[in-house]
Every structure is written in C-alpha cells, then in structure tokens.
Amino acid sequence: MIDTKLLPTFVAVYNVLLLCASCIRPDAQPVPWDKVTPTVVNDTIIWHSGSEGEIHTYRTPSIFVTPNGTLIALSGARKYSSSDVDRKFLAIRRSEDKGKTWLPTEFLVDDGYEQGVLFPGTLFADFDSNTLFVMFIHCQLKCKVPALLLINSTDDGVTWGQPRSISPRSNGSRSFHPGPGYGIRKRLEPHKGRFVVCAHGRPQDRPRGITLLLSDDGAKTWREGAFVPDGPCREDPEEKFWPGECQAVELADGSLLVMTRNRGRCSCSCKAFMRSHDGGQTLPLHDFFFARALIEPTCQSGLLYHRGVLFFSGPNSTTGRYNMTLKWSYDDGTTWEGELPIWNEMAGYSVLAEDPTDDRHLYLIYEKGVKSSVDFVAVTKIQLFNNIAFNGK
Numbered sequence: 001m002i003d004t005k006l007l008p009t010f011v012a013v014y015n016v017l018l019l020c021a022s023c024i025r026p027d028a029q030p031v032p033w034d035k036v037t038p039t040v041v042n043d044t045i046i047w048h049s050g051s052e053g054e055i056h057t058y059r060t061p062s063i064f065v066t067p068n069g070t071l072i073a074l075s076g077a078r079k080y081s082s083s084d085v086d087r088k089f090l091a092i093r094r095s096e097d098k099g100k101t102w103l104p105t106e107f108l109v110d111d112g113y114e115q116g117v118l119f120p121g122t123l124f125a126d127f128d129s130n131t132l133f134v135m136f137i138h139c140q141l142k143c144k145v146p147a148l149l150l151i152n153s154t155d156d157g158v159t160w161g162q163p164r165s166i167s168p169r170s171n172g173s174r175s176f177h178p179g180p181g182y183g184i185r186k187r188l189e190p191h192k193g194r195f196v197v198c199a200h201g202r203p204q205d206r207p208r209g210i211t212l213l214l215s216d217d218g219a220k221t222w223r224e225g226a227f228v229p230d231g232p233c234r235e236d237p238e239e240k241f242w243p244g245e246c247q248a249v250e251l252a253d254g255s256l257l258v259m260t261r262n263r264g265r266c267s268c269s270c271k272a273f274m275r276s277h278d279g280g281q282t283l284p285l286h287d288f289f290f291a292r293a294l295i296e297p298t299c300q301s302g303l304l305y306h307r308g309v310l311f312f313s314g315p316n317s318t319t320g321r322y323n324m325t326l327k328w329s330y331d332d333g334t335t336w337e338g339e340l341p342i343w344n345e346m347a348g349y350s351v352l353a354e355d356p357t358d359d360r361h362l363y364l365i366y367e368k369g370v371k372s373s374v375d376f377v378a379v380t381k382i383q384l385f386n387n388i389a390f391n392g393k
C-alpha cells in the first residue's frame with residue numbers, strides 16, 4: 001500500500017524527470033528539431049562603452065550557459081582606447097535568471113600596464129565536474145612566446161582561480177589566440193570526451209593560420225591538432241586564403257565543422273568552412289567549402305549546432321559592420337533556409353550559446369551600436385518556436 005503522505009514527493013520527482021527529458025545532455029545525441037521559427041524575446045545592453053568606470057570600450061564578447069543554466073558574458077574591457085593593442089581587463093557578468101537581470105561587472109584578470117597584452121577568450125565547461133573555463137592569450141604582442149592561459153571556476157562562475165599556463169610545448173613559432181567563442185567537448189566518437197578550442201594566430205612575424213587545440217585529459221594538458229596556415233586562394237588566384245577568428249561545432253556524425261572569418265575574401269566575401277573527421281587532428285583541404293549565403297564584411301561570427309540545426313550570427317553585409325542577422329541551416333551549412341534580423345544598425349562580433357537546461361531558447365551576444373559597431377555589448381534572447389509551430393517531444 002502506498003503511504004499517501006509520500007505522494008507529493010513522487011509527483012515532484014516525476015515532474016523533474018519530465019522536464020529533464022528535453023534537457024541537452026552532454027553525452028547523449030539529442031533528437032533533431034524538424035523546423036525552427038526563431039523570434040526575439042528580449043535584447044538587453046549589458047555593457048556601455050565609455051560610460052562605466054574608466055573603461056573606454058567593451059569589445060570581443062562571448063557568452064556561455066553553465067551546466068546550472070547561469071548565463072556568463074565575457075568581454076575584453078579596453079581601458080584607454082578602442083585599439084586592439086590597448087591594455088585590458090577580462091570582464092564578466094552573470095545572469096541567474098535567464099537574462100532578465102545581470103549581476104554587476106567583475107574583472108577577472110588585469111593585464112597590467114604594458115601594451116600588447118591579453119585578449120579574451122573562449123569559454124567552455126566540463127559537465128562531469130561542473131567546472132567552467134576561460135582560455136585566453138596573454139602578452140600576445142610584446143612577448144617572444146605569448147602565454148596561453150586557462151582560468152577555472154567550480155562555483156558556477158562566482159569565483160575564479162589563478163590563471164595557469166597551458167601553452168602547448170611547441171617551439172614558440174606559433175601563437176594561439178582563442179576566441180571570441182566557446183570550446184566544445186566531443187559528445188560522440190571519434191575521441192568522445194575530447195575538448196576542442198579553435199584559435200587563430202596573429203603576429204605578423206610568425207606563420208599565421210588557425211589551430212585546433214585539443215585536450216584528452218579533462219582540460220589539464222593541451223596539444224596542437226590541425227593547423228591551417230595562411231596561403232594562396234585556390235578558387236581565386238587574385239586573392240589569399242587567410243583564416244581568422246574561428247568556431248568549431250560537433251555535427252551529428254561526430255565530425256567537427258569549423259567556420260572561419262575569411263580575411264582575404266578568398267572566393268567570396270563570405271565564411272569559409274572546414275571539416276574534421278578525426279576529432280580535430282586534421283582539416284583536409286578537400287573538405288573546405290564557402291557558404292555564399294553567409295556574407296561578411298570580414299568579421300568574427302557566431303556558430304552553433306543545436307538539435308540538428310546549424311545557427312549562424314553576423315553582420316549581413318559585405319561592406320560594413322551592421323545589420324546583425326541570425327541565419328539557420330538544416331543540412332549542416334550547405335543551404336541556409338531562414339534568417340531573422342536582430343539589429344539593423346551598426347553591429348560587429350557575435351557569439352551564440354545554447355542553454356543545457358532549456359533547449360527552446362538560444363542566446364546571442366554581440367557588439368552593437370549606432371555611431372559605431374562598438375558602442376555597446378548586447379545580449380539577445382531568442383525563442384526557437386512560436387507556440388503553434390512547436391514540434392518538440
């Protein structure tokens with residue numbers, strides 16, 4: 001006989017199970033959505049350049065949602081000017097209520113007072129240990145061998161430890177600039193459980209290109225995987241293939257799709273894609289393609305693979321940083337079926353994030369403005385279905 005006093009407990013447990021049937025588990029392959037109908041729920045400015053403290057410009061934002069469903073926004077807070085080489089703080093803000101309110105800005109790292117300095121950064125998480133990470137480059141322009149640093153938090157991003165150097169044991173001929181964007185942990189074979197971060201190179205005096213940084217021991221040690229150097233453009237001998245800021249995602253077959261800024265406008269003023277079938281060790285040339293629907297003024301952009309749909313964010317222009325637009329594809333980036341305007345004035349860098357506790361919304365963080373593309377940093381909450389079209393299970 002069931003003790004009726006226990007019934008409310010059973011009901012509560014059952015409800016939790018029901019809710020979590022739609023959670024995104026890092027180790028499971030989620031059922032793909034048939035069709036999405038994205039709309040904007042909210043668009044909130046979280047950083048104003050020039051009006052908060054002494055920070056001149058907030059730029060290069062990233063966003064990540066923790067295993068607990070907390071939103072973490074990250075930005076490079078440029079202290080005295082908008083210049084790339086200016087001194088910076090690594091700034092974060094957290095939202096514990098899905099973007100309704102944001103806690104005050106905290107400065108995780110201060111690069112001191114030398115020029116040529118730190119750049120944020122890539123966010124990722126170890127869902128097994130509920131640990132958050134930020135990987136970033138320090139002393140990129142001044143030091144002979146810039147340091148690749150990793151900082152972590154085990155309390156949902158409230159406090160962070162000391163940075164630790166994870167520079168791969170290379171001879172210092174390359175530099176790795178991770179982000180803006182997020183790192184992934186492979187959910188599928190090959191190399192299930194591997195962390196993958198895409199980094200681009202910067203100094204002119206070194207071979208430039210993009211590198212996949214790999215860790216097979218829970219983010220403790222890192223090594224270089226695929227490297228794609230700057231080179232001639234096969235499709236268009238007049239142009240160069242110069243990959244830039246990049247984002248990797250894992251597709252449903254366990255391969256990695258890597259999107260990069262096409263700095264040399266090889267083949268088109270649009271994004272270039274590469275694919276790895278061996279967990280990021282190689283990015284073979286025959287798997288390159290250009291997504292002509294994803295035009296760019298050349299700019300970093302957001303990419304996310306969420307329940308079978310590939311989402312992209314970026315300025316919808318070949319000439320300037322404006323008109324932030326969300327686009328989506330149901331066939332891994334071959335065709336782009338939908339688009340949603342987000343902001344029809346100035347806009348630049350952007351990053352997309354999914355929420356492991358709510359798979360019906362996405363978050364977009366982007367450089368937004370009126371006078372320039374870096375007046376503000378804003379977070380847009382995107383609902384993936386209107387009530388009628390919802391087809392989820």
Ligand SMILES: *[C@@H]1O[C@H](CO)[C@@H](O)[C@H](O)[C@H]1NC(C)=O
Pocket residue numbers: 041042043044045098099100101381
């Ligand atoms: C939208 O953002 C505003 C702040 O800009 C906030 O007051 C409001 O609660 C948000 N609404 C939702 C549904 O998140």
Ligand SMILES: *[C@@H]1O[C@H](CO)[C@@H](O)[C@H](O)[C@H]1NC(C)=O
Pocket residue numbers: 068130154155156
């Ligand atoms: C995550 O949320 C749970 C339940 O609210 C809480 O007990 C736990 O401390 C949180 N974890 C972190 C890392 O904050």
Ligand SMILES: *[C@@H]1O[C@H](CO)[C@@H](O)[C@H](O)[C@H]1NC(C)=O
Pocket residue numbers: 150151152153160161162163164218219220
């Ligand atoms: C997390 O940071 C602490 C230092 O604050 C360090 O001791 C630890 O090794 C780090 N863990 C990982 C996996 O990087």
Ligand SMILES: *[C@@H]1O[C@H](CO)[C@@H](O)[C@H](O)[C@H]1NC(C)=O
Pocket residue numbers: 171172173
């Ligand atoms: C460093 O490594 C790169 C790539 O492996 C190689 O091309 C270069 O010659 C090496 N430089 C030195 C100084 O050993």
Ligand SMILES: *[C@@H]1O[C@H](CO)[C@@H](O)[C@H](O)[C@H]1NC(C)=O
Pocket residue numbers: 316317325339340341
């Ligand atoms: C994006 O740009 C293309 C090319 O200019 C244009 O055809 C399309 O309508 C634009 N999309 C939006 C949402 O404005």
Ligand SMILES: *[C@@H]1O[C@H](CO)[C@@H](O)[C@H](O)[C@H]1NC(C)=O
Pocket residue numbers: 322323344345
């Ligand atoms: C942004 O897109 C809208 C709609 O497609 C277009 O009318 C407008 O001219 C674009 N903005 C700029 C600055 O080009």
